[in-house]
Amino acid sequence: MVDISSGMDGLAAPPAVRPKSGRDDRIMLAFVIMIGLYLIVALALPLGMMLWKSTEVRSFSFAAVEAEVDTGAGFVALGTLEASAARLGLSDEVAQARRGPSLTAAQMFPRGNFEGEPVVGARLRIVGDMLGGSLEIGGKKFAQDEWAEVDSTGLRRLVIRAGTITSFANFKEYFGNPALTQSITNSFVVSLVTTLITVFLAFGFAYSLHRTCMRFKGFFQTIATVPILVPSLLAGLSLVYLFGNQGLAKGLLFGGSIYGFWGIVLGCVFFTFPHAMLIISTALRISDARLYEAARVLQASPTRTFFTVTLPGARYGLISAAFVVFTLTITEFGVPKVVGGSFNVLALDIYKQVVGQQNFAMGAVVSVILLIPAVFAFAVDRYVTARQVALLSARAVPYSPAPDRLYDISAFFFCCIVTAFLLTILLVSQYASLIKFWPYNTELTLRHFSFQGVDGGGWASYFNSLELSLLVAVIGTAVVFVGAYLVEKGRGFGWARGALQFLAMMPMAIPGMVLGLSYIFFFNNASNPLGFIYGTMTILVVSTITHFYTVSHLTAMTALKAMDREFESVSASLKQPMTRMFSRISMPICSPTLLDIASYFFVNAMTTVSAVVFLYAPGTTLAAVAALNMDDAGQIQGAAAMCMLIFYTNLFARLVHAGLTRALIGSQAWRKR
Secondary structure (H helix, E strand, O other), rough: OOHHHHHHHOOOOOOOOOOOOHHHHHHHHHHHHHHHHHHHHHHHHHHHHHHHHHEEEEOOHHHHHEEEEHHHOOEEEEEEEEEOOHOOOOHHHHHHHHEEEOOHHHHHHHHHHHHHHHHHHHHEOOOOOOOOEEEEEEEEEEOOOOOOEEHHHHOEEEEOEEEEOOOOOOHHHOOOHHHHHHHHHHHHHHHHHHHHHHHHHHHHHHHHHHHOOOOOOOHHHHHHHHHHHHOOOHHHHHHHHHHHOOOHHHHHOOOOOOOOOHHHHHHHHHHHHHHHHHHHHHHHHHOOOOHHHHHOOOOOOOHHHHHHHHHHHHHHHHHHHHHHHHHHHHOOOOHHHOOOOOOOOOHHHHHHHHHHOOOOOHHHHHHHHHHHHHHHHHHHHHHHHOOOOOOOOOOOOOOOOHHHHHHHHHHHHHHHHHHHHHHHHHHHHHHHHEEEEEOOEEEEEEEHHOOOOOOOOHHHHHHHHHHHHHHHHHHHHOOOOOOEEEEEEEEOHEEEEEEEHHHHHHHHOHHHHHHHHHHHHHHHHOOOOOOOHOOOOOHHHHHHHHHHHHHHHHHHHHHHHOOOHHHHHHHHHOOOOOHHHHHHHHHOOOOOHHHHHHHHHHHHHHHHOOOOOOOOOOOOOHHHHHHHHHHOOOOOHHHHHHHHHHHHHHHHHHHHHHHHHHHHHHHHHHHHH
């Protein structure tokens, strides 16, 4: 008898069997590639173009141009402009670039003379590589070694067009300007102070909601989410009406000004508060009552229990909230634009460089600098989240707070103070939009909602925002959910799904203004075949979906992870195509999440400013941008009216979302089993 088992150790392992790709796998791979290409075109390539533009420096190729001058005795060779730069008074390339994209012969011979002699004529020719520049007279370009000659009356017509070189000179110029570099310090200080204040308030508020038995929790929680429904610049407008030069409560500043550091901080606290509160609430909502019971048995004081049980359990939520607030603040544009005054921050510098000075290269430099802390904060937040461990095990007992009169009353008054701050900001803006002429005529009127004679587009801008929001909600939800489904439920092609997941996470680390500026460089390029979408509603839809892609993607992933993979196994065993599984099982189960994603896209599309402020055209002005333009023009009451119109629209959208969600859940009988 042969012992087969004794010889098994000497046999080579059988080759791994690779499953054969079927029709469903090929369809899924095709969709992975399609959505991946979308994210590459809508995010990766524009960012790459912006990074390249930040190193692009306009340069006059002095070594490539030869000059001769005639002072009455015939032309005298001066050699190349590089060799004769000192004699002609030409400075370095970067300094020349600051003077403009061209250099005329008149600038080479100021006052029409050369070394004390009157210039009768001059001529130039190209003898080397112009790096994309040109030599022109009256628009006519000259070829290599062809003389471009003018007399004394035509010196201004002889022009050298600057080319471009790749250099870090733009960064050197930026860091060499104290007025610009001060913005970095200002941004970090504002962000740190805002983070400390907001996280403290948000933690106290969330703690009151989940660890006390105070009354009216539902009311407080609803009011806490109000800032999400309004553009961030509404906070700035309300602060102007409260503490501006003619503000209702100007005396409370004791001679100080709301324009500057504290104005930006207060405005940023308002619009970042709900984000921090929701994150910390999630961390505090999940806790194990056995830990508190153990602390009570060990006779630990409430203070010791707080620092040894509550805070450690919520530490990941606190860290995540801190980085979210920091990122939102350092990239914020609306609030500094309204109440910043002369206190510059990075996001405002980008706007000033691009819109104010048309210096796109320097705007790209500031964008790169702003990108660094945003990416760092995102990376640290992802690292902290990855280290988070489960706080509830199968044996855990949900924590229910016990009534404590002192704690409950203290929590109630704390929430009242925070809620009063949030409601004051909102109601002041509403009041200002109804006043006939602030502060001289306080009669109530609706005329500011007609938007007649104001900058920004008025009702046309509002309807543009409605169109944008609906398109983003429908298209964005479809793209995001399909992408998340492919990543989470896909089979095979792990490298492609991993790449798609990486691309899907990128938008969270990209500030809106950086994304908008990168779109200018990428889509407003003559060589880009997709350039036809620049200045249309399409580019606004693409930029908005891309800007808010990550949060929606993570929401969809969370819902899909909750579905057991047995669904796919059963579907495969019954030989059902992937499309039927997707439409009959996955979508119905995740339908409430689809509504959540659509609502998220709609609300953010109505309120966004930073991602679209560089991309709109006269016919595609949006409501939030119109409010910004009204504020620029001094039409603050019209701006407040537009912000309130956005608020009521988003409030109505949230009510519709709540009603649809309830009806949907009620119609799905399987949820009641």
